[in-house]
Amino acid sequence: MARLSIRIDLGSETALGPGKARLLELVDSEGSIRGAAAAMGMSYRRAWLLLRDIEATMGAPVISAETGGVKGGGTSLTKLGRIVVDQYRRIEERATRSVDAELRTLSELAKSGASRKLRREPTKKN
């Protein structure tokens, strides 16, 4: 079945897409930028640039470094960072649900086209 990928253009040149949303979630679950970057198979520098990009778009921090404490520091999402992720996932879910019929139409067209091509293959000699 076809799947929607959502990118949200927020005025400036920067946008919020599946990669940045996933990165924020991973910073939260891994507790560090380094851990999140590794989980996504990207360099620390790339992850850091993406996070800086989100903060430039939103105009305020989306992650915060914690020093000391029982877990010995770590990085977590700010309230704004959490709202950004939540809204993104909400948008993704609602948008996908709203176009279920259209996605099905495209999927079925692609599937029937692909099988048509397969059926034709054996007789194609030139």
Add this chain to the structure above:
Amino acid sequence: MARLSIRIDLGSETALGPGKARLLELVDSEGSIRGAAAAMGMSYRRAWLLLRDIEATMGAPVISAETGGVKGGGTSLTKLGRIVVDQYRRIEERATRSVDAELRTLSELAKSGASRKLRREPTKKN
């Protein structure tokens, strides 16, 4: 106000996004791949590869070359090509409408964050 960009992943590695949808529309209005490519500021080769990509995904032709006739040939969309564009635009419109409130929330957060930063700027000396 924030804007949605929709990419539709259709099973395989290929996807249908705003660029391909626009390209199909331009092939239709310009009457040629060359004209469409020029209108999008891309090379003929790039446009041709994108069109081939859409056809691979859909498993059947989305454009058809017409030879002769009053207009002296030209390229237009096949019925499938037209359905693909129509469904894409429909999905874009419905999805955007369904998440109006969430897009507004993100836009307002970004705007208030940006103005907060601007207000802070003059006192930042370090």
